Amino acid sequence: AQSVTQLGSHVSVSEGALVLLRCNYSSSVPPYLFWYVQYPNQGLQLLLKYTSAATLVKGINGFEAEFKKSETSFHLTKPSAHMSDAAEYFCAVSDNAGNMLTFGGGTRLMVKP
């Protein structure tokens, strides 16, 4: 079964600092990977997705993620954190049929002024 693991349930950065949120996947076949963001009291919104077209994927709000097969990772980064980035971030993998998403445990990002 496919799964994802997010290292660090809480990450705190200063405004303007680099954001790095870690995600490792477990899959025997090329994975379909996603990053979603959940702002307080809201649903999930797609940040970006990996579909094998390119290993570096650019998403919304300045976020990007790099797919590294050798490390089975799909870490999310942003060069400079903004206060508005404070939210919970979820890495997810789709099954091959597109019937379901399996989510990691989530990482809560806190941004200090």
Place this chain on the structure above:
Amino acid sequence: DSGVTQTPKHLITATGQRVTLRCSPRSGDLSVYWYQQSLDQGLQFLIQYYNGEERAKGNILERFSAQQFPDLHSELNLSSLELGDSALYFCASSPQTSPYNEQFFGPGTRLTVL
């Protein structure tokens, strides 16, 4: 706004009761997914429907059931409620069933069982 609507936003009920959560997918989306988000279990897939037919089941309890109607809206029925069923229930939709497709999430229904 994702275009997916869920009602009600909040639901407070007692143990043993039965509730129905409703979801309207984005216009044109044929696939509907239900997820449960709780503090101890995280975000878990429950069930998926495509154009009225059940396509996949996840960790859904036997006390829970769902259906998708001809107009494509979906309902999740939760019965014999227990304290542990308190959670945020999300509905998501996508145009087709494809691993490349983004799932668009609704704002969720927060269920509190007292």
